[in-house]
Amino acid sequence: MTALLDAYAPTDEAELSGIVADHFRRASPLCIEGGGTRIENTAQGQRLSTARLSGVVTYSPGEMTLIARPGTPLPEIEDMLAAEGQALAFEPPDLRGILGRNGIPTLGGMVAANASGPRRLLAGACRDHLLGLRFVDGQGRILKNGGRVMKNVTGLDLSKLLAGSHGTLAILTEMVLKTLPLLPARTTLICRDLDEAQAVRLFSTALATPFEVTGAAYRDGTAYLRIEGLEKQLTYRRDRLLALLTDHDPEVLDDAATVTLWRDLRDVSHFAGLAAPLWRILTKPTEAPRITAALHTLGGQTSLDWGGGLIWYAGPGEATQIRNIATHATLIRRAGVTGPAFPPQQGATARLQQGLRQTFDPAGILNPGLMES
Template sequence: MSVTELLAPSSEAELSELVADHFARSAPLRITGGGTRTQNPGPGAALSLARLPGVVTYSPGEMTLVARAGTPLAEIMEMLAAEGQSLAFEPPDLRGISGSDGVPTIGGMVAANASGPRRLLAGACRDHLLGVRFVDGQGRILKNGGRVMKNVTGLDLSKLMAGAQGTLGVLTEVSMKTLPLPDRRATLAFPGVDAAAAVTIFSTALATPFEVSGAAWQDGTAFLRIEGLGPQLDYRSDRLLALFPGHRPELLDQPESDRLWRGLRDASAFAGSPAPLWRILCRPTEAPALSARLTALGGQLALDWGGGLIWYHGPGEVAQVRAIARHATLIRRGGLTGPAFPPETGPVAQISQGLRRRFDPAGILNPGLMDG
């Protein structure tokens, strides 16, 4: 079997048979989704869910959505927007930084637990996931969770599937919670600040009750986003401004604010470059020191999630970057070799290995992708 072979089942039953056959032969599979996120150069045939699209049901009144894994994310967002709703965690579109011409899908979004700047306020993708259907590494069709929030009971396997990158099973259907679109949006921009000053601004603003929905820093400017009803938004903006008498922030209007946060969500500042790009998770209080050490390698960086997420773009070998930031994922390889995901250690590694043995005993689903 060629490692370039593309498998594209047209039904869940066909997918189940295909995975069962690969399990019997211990033949690996690379689950590609839309091919727009983390690069997976591992062994085996590529498995696409592109022929499993479609919205199963959408209930705007109950704010719930059920869709097959291969459904393009753009179609989902357009449908929700027509009803004044959205996926509140703001899933990013990483085609610009990956150089992919693929199509982001809702299954790939869940598999990657893809969450944008609004994660600060709304939570991550997994927090809005109500249930899943998936095919495990033996070809069994499994279901967990429900289509409405009151039905989510028992062991919540859907939370395990979110962020597992396809190593526990191949998603075929997901149930999501939707929320209303914010009525208005505005951003306070603080120019001329370094990463340490930006984190101080973030921690001050996020300690208030004013519901900051975005806190990011890029190119020497810190940004705070607020969203809500008109009069409420004006009040919260004024109160936030009063917290920073030593700064003269600029208030961005809604169109400019929306353009800014789309770019921050998609890490657009790092698109169109062949250089390696890293996504680093850390405690916000660690961000200034990590940023200084990463900048010393000679690259550029940006902060999101109030300092909890660092994008690093530039030179540095895999071992160098991970010696600085242990939770660093290589999003764009740029010629680097080695594991994309950081190594798991201690109890976390034991739990992960145990789950993979349970759901994929032959180790055929994305082998090596998350082994570090």
């Protein structure tokens, strides 16, 4: 058995299976880690790193299909795709800055967290681009689901279930992802001196058009709308949106500045370096003004993404206070806050969650305590 500091670090699927099967027999918990760059993992148990389960199995640019192992560094994947004029369309964020970490984001961590950036508005989430996977469940069984191309994906799609489960149902060993062409040009429309309610109304107006807005974010009184695509199409869509939003006197940001701006918005760089707890809140955009107003009374700062569907809050407040304001609040950076990172489930949702855990991880050994109340 190989070691990485004080952690298990299996080098192949069979070794991983053996480790998990042994812990299943002993009902001994495991704390599953990728690059450690998505959330502060407070799960109990022996550490198990997927860092050495690394490498690209196959990449077919013509078929726009990538198959890789979980420990593969995400920057390497992005560089490889860019060399072929392709990308991961859902724009996974890099949260090292806000967590103060120096690890390397991995492909497995991205899928386990269903990590999706501003372009989710148009392209969908990480799970929407996941065609299939292989994984080891909580009993040590090696299983697979899905296919290598969309037309081969039949039956129950476990990919959608495991994406976002943060290693509490299974440990991913291989993922099949759909890639898409890089968008060649981009620009941003900037509207200043808006409050949250005005920004959400602006987003609703822009997103209701056929002009394919690929980013709608807000911070510090300023709303940002991004459009991307072919140059001629981009010019037409930009001009139509400018005419639609003329009351807001929008400014236009060029291509290079747009790249920098949206990288920082994607990575929530404006909340990096702060000592305050950081919360990620999912909501209906129409609820965002009410929620942000309530959060401001606690003394913190907020920003919006996904047209108001995603709120970031950095500031004081205990877990019960935050979740009384916004039910779907996940604690990304603790900074002294105790309690479960994920919102506790109730009723039918809790029973469904418990049933899934019993099926995939009957001994409860995979990241115990991470998602439970």
